Amino acid sequence: MDFSPLIISLETALTATVVTFFLGIGLAYGVVRLRYFQGIADAIITLPMVLPPTVVGFFLLLFLGRKSAIGQFLLQFDINLVFTWQAAVIAAVIVSLPLMYRTARGAFEQLDVNILNAARTLGISEWRIFWRILLPNSWQGILAGVVLSFTRALGEFGATIMFAGNIPGKTQTMSTAIYAAVQANDYDSAYNWAMVIVFFSLFFVVLMNAYTSKMLSRG
Amino acid sequence: MKLVVNIRKKLRNFELATDFSAENEVFALLGASGCGKSMTLKCIAGIETPDSGFISLNDRILFDSEKNINLPPQKRKVGYLFQNYALFPNMTIWENIEFAATGTKEEKRQKTLENIRKFSLEGLENAYPNQLSGGQQQRVAFARILVADSEILLLDEPFSALDNYLKWQLELEFTEILKGYGGTAVLVSHDRGEVFRLADRIGVMNQGHLETVSGKHEVFADPKTLASTLLTGCKNISKAHCIDEHTLFAEEWGVELKVQKVPENLQYVAIRAHYFTESETDGENVFNFEVAQVIEDTFSYLVMVRLVNSKGKLLRWELEKDKWHERMAVRLKLPAEKLILLEK
Numbered sequence: 295m296d297f298s299p300l301i302i303s304l305e306t307a308l309t310a311t312v313v314t315f316f317l318g319i320g321l322a323y324g325v326v327r328l329r330y331f332q333g334i335a336d337a338i339i340t341l342p343m344v345l346p347p348t349v350v351g352f353f354l355l356l357f358l359g360r361k362s363a364i365g366q367f368l369l370q371f372d373i374n375l376v377f378t379w380q381a382a383v384i385a386a387v388i389v390s391l392p393l394m395y396r397t398a399r400g401a402f403e404q405l406d407v408n409i410l411n412a413a414r415t416l417g418i419s420e421w422r423i424f425w426r427i428l429l430p431n432s433w434q435g436i437l438a439g440v441v442l443s444f445t446r447a448l449g450e451f452g453a454t455i456m457f458a459g460n461i462p463g464k465t466q467t468m469s470t471a472i473y474a475a476v477q478a479n480d481y482d483s484a485y486n487w488a489m490v491i492v493f494f495s496l497f498f499v500v501l502m503n504a505y506t507s508k509m510l511s512r513g
Numbered sequence: 514m515k516l517v518v519n520i521r522k523k524l525r526n527f528e529l530a531t532d533f534s535a536e537n538e539v540f541a542l543l544g545a546s547g548c549g550k551s552m553t554l555k556c557i558a559g560i561e562t563p564d565s566g567f568i569s570l571n572d573r574i575l576f577d578s579e580k581n582i583n584l585p586p587q588k589r590k591v592g593y594l595f596q597n598y599a600l601f602p603n604m605t606i607w608e609n610i611e612f613a614a615t616g617t618k619e620e621k622r623q624k625t626l627e628n629i630r631k632f633s634l635e636g637l638e639n640a641y642p643n644q645l646s647g648g649q650q651q652r653v654a655f656a657r658i659l660v661a662d663s664e665i666l667l668l669d670e671p672f673s674a675l676d677n678y679l680k681w682q683l684e685l686e687f688t689e690i691l692k693g694y695g696g697t698a699v700l701v702s703h704d705r706g707e708v709f710r711l712a713d714r715i716g717v718m719n720q721g722h723l724e725t726v727s728g729k730h731e732v733f734a735d736p737k738t739l740a741s742t743l744l745t746g747c748k749n750i751s752k753a754h755c756i757d758e759h760t761l762f763a764e765e766w767g768v769e770l771k772v773q774k775v776p777e778n779l780q781y782v783a784i785r786a787h788y789f790t791e792s793e794t795d796g797e798n799v800f801n802f803e804v805a806q807v808i809e810d811t812f813s814y815l816v817m818v819r820l821v822n823s824k825g826k827l828l829r830w831e832l833e834k835d836k837w838h839e840r841m842a843v844r845l846k847l848p849a850e851k852l853i854l855l856e857k
Contacts, residue, residue, distance in 0.1 A: 411560045412599035412654075414586035416613040416661040426612070430603040 298463045299471035300490060306379065306467060307447040310386035314443045317387070318394025319436065323424065325395075326402050336399075343392035350388055351456025358384070358457075375457075382458035382465050386450045390443035397442060401435025402428060434506055441502040445495045514697040516665055520556055520566030520576070524549060529556075529563075529721035539691060541700040541708040541729075543744050544718030550701040553718075554667045557699070558593045559586035570664055592663030596670045598654040600642035606653055607638040614660040621660075628656035632690075648683050655690055666691075666698040672707060684710070705746045709733065717741040739855055742783050747853065748829040753782040761854075765826040766819075771797050772849045781855040786815070786831035788851040792844050799846045802828070807839075818843060 325335050342350050358375050359365050368375065375381045405428065413423045429436070451469040460470040468487045475484035515536040522529040529549040533540065542550040555561040557568055559575065562583060568576040570591065575584050601609050610628055614621040629635060632652040642650060651671070658666065671687060672680045688711065691698060702708050708715055709729055716726040719740035725732055736742040742750060751765035755775045762769050763782050770782065792799045802818035805827055809815075814837040817827040821842065830845065 406597070406599065408595045408597060408599040409601060411555075411558070411586070412593065412595055412657075413601070414560065415558050415589070415591055415593040415663075416657060417587045417590070417615065418613065419587060427601055427603070431601075 296462070299466050299468045299487060302379070302382070302465065303448055303467040303469070306382045306386055307444055307450075309383045310390060310447040311440060311444045313383070313387050314390050314394045314447070315440060318391055318439060318443070319398050319429075321391075321395050322398035322402055323428070326399060339395050340392045342388050343396075347389060347450070347452025347454075348456055351385060351453035354381070354385060354388065354453060354457040377459040377461060377465060379458070379465060382450075382454050382467065385453035385457045386447035389450050389453050390446040393442040393446055394439040397435045397439030398432065401432035401439075404435070405431050434509070437502060437506065441498050445498055448494060449491055514664060515569075515571055516557070516697055516699065517567070517569045518553070518557060520553070520563035520568060522552065522556065522561070522563040524552065524721060527721040529553065531716075531718070531721075531723045533716050533723060533726055535697050535699060535714070537695070537697055538713040539698045539700055539711055541702060541712030541715045542718055542723075543702060543705065543708045543715055543732075545744065546703055548718045549721040550718050551669055552721075554593065554669055554699065554701055557589075557665075558591045558667060559584060559589050560593075590662060590664045591667060592658030592661065592665065593667045594651075594654055594658065594669060594671055596673060598642075598650045600650055600653055600657075602642055605639050605641055606634060606645070609642065609653055610656050610660055613657045615662055624660045628660055631659075632656045647679055648686055651683055651686065652690075665696060666694065668698060668700045670702055671700075673702075673704070687711070703744075705733075705744060717744055719744075736853060737855065739781060742781070742853055742855060746785075747783050748786045750781055750783040751826060753779055753854075755779050766828060767823045767825040768800055768820055768847075770847060770849070770852060772852055772854065776854055776856045778857040779854060780857045783853040783855065784828075784847055784851055785853075786829040788848060789828075789830045789832075789845045790848060792846040795844075796846065798849055799844060801842060801844050803842050804840065807837075809834075816843070818845070 321339055325332060325339070328335060355376065356362060357364060360369065360374065360376060365375070375384070409427065410423060413427055449469055450467070451473065454467060455470050455473070458465040460466050460474055466474065468491050472484045472487045475481070475487070515534065517534040519532045520529070527549070529552055531553050542553060544550045552561060556563045557575070563576065563578070565578040566576070567578070570589070574580070574582050575589050576582060601612065604612060607625060607629070611621050611625040614624045616624065629638060632655060634649065634652060634656065637645065637649060642653070645653065672683055684707065691711065700708065700712055712729055714727065715729050715732045717724050717732065717736070717738070717740060719738070724738045725736060725741045732741065733745050736745050736747070739750070751763040753761050753763045755777060756762050756769065758775060759771055759773070760769055761772060761775045761779055761782060801821045803821050804816060804818055806817040807814060808817070813831050813833055816830045816832065816837065818830055819825045819827050
C-alpha cells in the first residue's frame, strides 16, 4: 500500500497549523483591539469557514494562479504555486484559519478586561501583557483552536483539489485519495483512508478534551 | 499629590461632566450605579478617553484635549483598585507583585519582599489568587499598586458584592491601609455610610454631573440638591413653596413649617428619619400625626406617619426600640434647624 497520502496529509496539516497558529492569534489580537470596522474585519476572516471550499479554491486559483498578477510575478523567479505541495498548505491555511481565529478571539474576549486594564495601570507594556497575561490565560481556547484547525486542515478537500490538484505522491492527500479511490471503484482503499482520518481526528479531539479537563480540575 | 480633573464625555444616556480636585485626602464620588463615577475613574487612569477637558497629577498633564495630550495608562502612574481586584490568575502572589515592580532585578526582589511583609502576606508567596480570601486579595492588589510607584489611588467600589460581615472586615483593613498611605485617593461608591466613614470630602454625582462638592459633614447636613439629599440617605422629601420669609408649606405632607429663612425659589423640603423629636406640648413645627404602619427593623422601629385626618404622604420616623410603645397617634416636632431646604 502506498502511504504517501498519509504523509502528505500530515505534512500539509502540520505546516498549515503552524502558520495558522501565529496568523490566527495575531489576527484575533488585532481584531479585538480594532476600534472601527471590527465587524467587517471579522466577517472577511470568517468567510472561508462558511463559503463552499470549492469557491475558496477557485479564488485561490484566481489570485495566485499563473494568470494572476501574483502568479506572473512569482513566475519570474520560476515559482509556480498551482498543483504543488505549497498550494495544498495555502489552501489548508485559508480554510482552517477562521477556526483558529475565532477560538482565539473568544478566549481573549473571555478574559476579564479589568485584568488587562489593571496591568496597563501598573505600567506593564502591551507586549508583556500579551505574552505574560493574555496568552497564558487563554491557552485553553487557543489549544482548542489548534486542534480544530489541525483536524480541519487534515480533512481539507475542496480547496485543495481545486488549487493543489490530486497528483499521487505529490499533492494527493488522504481526502483526495478517497475521492480518487471511489472514482476508480476502489472501495477498499477509500475505506482505509476514511478510517485513518476518523482515527486521527478522534484521537486529537479526545486528547484535547482529556487535557483541558485535567487542567481544569487542577485549577 | 494633587489631582485636577475637568472632563466631559458623551455617554449613552447623558453627558459626563466632572470638575474637581483632590490633594492628600480621600475624596469620594458618591452616586447611584450608572451615574458615571466609575467612568470618571477610568478616564483618570487612561482606560477610557474623555471627549474634552483636562486631567493633571502633581503638575504632570495626563490628558489635555486642547494640547492633544493623552498619556497611555502605562505612563500615568495611577493606581487603580478594581472591584474584583483583578489579580493575574496565572501568577502566584509573589509573581503578581514582582511583575508590577520597576527597577533592576534585585530592586524588584527587594520591593516585592518589602511589600509582602508590609501587607502581611508572608506564607502566601506561592499561592495563586483563587486560593486567597477576599481580604488577602485586596492586600495583594494594594501591594501591587504600591510597587508600581503609583502616585495616586483610585478605588472603584472596593466593597460592593461582598456580604456584610466580610465587607466590614475588609473596610477595617482598608482604613488601616489608607491611613498608612497618606497620599491622595479617589473613592467611588454608592454607599453613603462607606463614603462617610472613609472619605474627607465628598462629591455627589447625578446623571454624569458632579452636583455638590464639599466636606463630608457639610454634604450630609446641607446636601443642596435633590439627588444629593436622596443619595445621602434622606427618606422624607416633599415638594414645598414659600409662604413668607419664615414660613413654608410642605405640599405633600400638608404642613406649614417655620424656618429661619425661606429661600425664594424653594422647591423641596426634607428631613432625615432620625431627626424628629416627640413633643409633650404644641408648639412651633409640632404636629399631630396618625400612625399608619410600624415596621420593626434590626435595632430600631420605622414608624410611618401622616398628618392627622389628611391624605398626606407618609413620613418615615426612625427611633430606637426601647423608645417606642404601641399607639395610634404621635405628636412630633420637625426641628427647624434639621430641615433641609432645596432650591431650584
